[in-house]
Amino acid sequence: MAAAAQVNVSVWRDDDYRRMVMACLIEAVYLLELERQERRDAAAVAQQWWKPFRYRLAHELVDERDGSVFGAIFERDHQPAAAVDGEAPRAVIAFRGTLLRGPTIRRDVEDELRLLARNSLRGSARLAGALQALRATIERFGSENVCLCGHSLGAGFARQVARMLASSSSSSSPPSPRHHHHAAAAAAASLEFHLFNAPYLSLPMGVRSVVKTADCLLKAVRTGVAAVGRWHGKALKNVAYANCILGYTRLESSRRL
Template identity: 30%
Template sequence: MGRGFIRKKMEGGAMSSNTDDFSNFGPFHLTSIDWTNSYYRTSVASSLVNGVYTLEGDRREKRVGSESLANPWWEFFNFTLMETLIDDDGAIYGAVFEYNLYSLYQNTPNVKVPHHVIAFRGTVLKGKTWKSDMKLNLKIMFNSLHHGGRPVHAMRTIRSMVEKHSESAIWLAGHSLGAALVLLAGKSMTSVGFLLESYIFNPPISTIPLEQLPGGDKIRGAFQIAKSVVKATVAVALADHKFQEDNTKTASWIPYLYVNPKDPICAGYINYFKHKTFMSKIGASKIERTGARKSVRCLLVRGKGKTSHSDLSTEPLHLLPSADMTVNYNKPTKSTTAHELHQWWERDSAMRENWESCCIRPYHKGKLGQLKQLTLEK
């Protein structure tokens, strides 16, 4: 899924001619960056992702020299393009950026500043790259994204950066299909002890978006509870033989998620975390965790084989114990659809009042801090 997917459906395939033009479309109102402010961090991260979209647009449209449009998306925020990540078909799917002013903040406590940001675009339904993009989207649906050539290349790049630099100064950012890459990479790196700050915009989720189905909250809630109980029972009976605890390493990774309830691609995260919180309140967390760890397909296809609790390839990509989630409740318009990336650098402060922040934690703050320290020590 990607920047143009919903717009293509709503506008008959027409793409606005200025979407790559920073001077018309970007967050040029941010003349200085307050790294202690989450809105500023969100705007920078989403702009760098849009820079990757525009890099691919420049390549595809053969825009070079003064005609290229990509550079302002990172240069405006004092970043330098270090490396472009290129797929087998020659398309640019990601980039590594370096923050030029990082050294000024090294001795500043309690300020989140990246030294490097690795950013990934979503699906582009133009040129030849749409085929490889859609193949990866299908892999997301069948929980096999880790088998793709692009994810393997992306993970190799991230591991190399972590080996060269402190992971505390490396950020990941992605939109839609790119958000799925960040989820995969973030969870994988966390499983080996590296916690990468991650900004995940409109990530796809392979569940029914209950928020958009008819019926009241009670009906939707009852459906979710029933599904968790059935899946947990089947998982215990066929595979794991016990209810699951949270993976403490994954629980210590707290990515930033950005979703819109009108976006069918990512809306399911809202109900997922709502259900997770409710099950915790009624003392049924183990049932919810056990049921969530396996998709219906995994239970049917792999149910007879035991799997490791840390085997990320067998669990749904969206499975997260912890998150800082921002929900944009603004209604889509003709110029702003629910899946668009540019909603996350919204210039109108009144519109930002309709953003809701949700912090999901499986443990209290002190316990989570202990888990994070243990993860970093391993």
């Protein structure tokens, strides 16, 4: 038993393995929404992407306007009494990217345009729920035991809520005292991140008109963007999502042989 535990810890110390697991949890979020749209038991299908890594679905992040699932909180099924360096995160908050399907395309594209025009998701109706989920998870497990991950638009959500936590500038709460601000910034800095194909605004001159058009489309929901200082997470990654998913499918195939 002790030898098996040691193997488990050493596996989780491998960065490629950690990235693969996070990509799988994001894939689970995609499936939760896709299966919901098909009116099927979403968890029954999606659990293949979290159960092999000893996680469980603790909570879905749902857009109350249309019931779509845009993120999820996963918690470890079992944790040893003492924390061991390099072991799996006790909780993972994962965000999916855009789904170009009828039930959710409008909300997803709105947020994509918001990100394109402002390099920020301020004004998104989903943002408050995502930030609340992050704060509650940190309060329960401690920031050093929490991981944020997302793909494409989902990476934008992960980055945005961490920035808001660091700046303590949530529009839904009053300004925090100075020591609370420093505590929030420290909590954000100790989070683990895996951002796959993260969108960011770094555009050449030739496509500025695209940004201008997107900004015009968003004028109806303009809310203003708060200034946020420079911020970096503990393990900020921007890697190929598809490669990690392919790695998992290869691993599963080898196990069946």
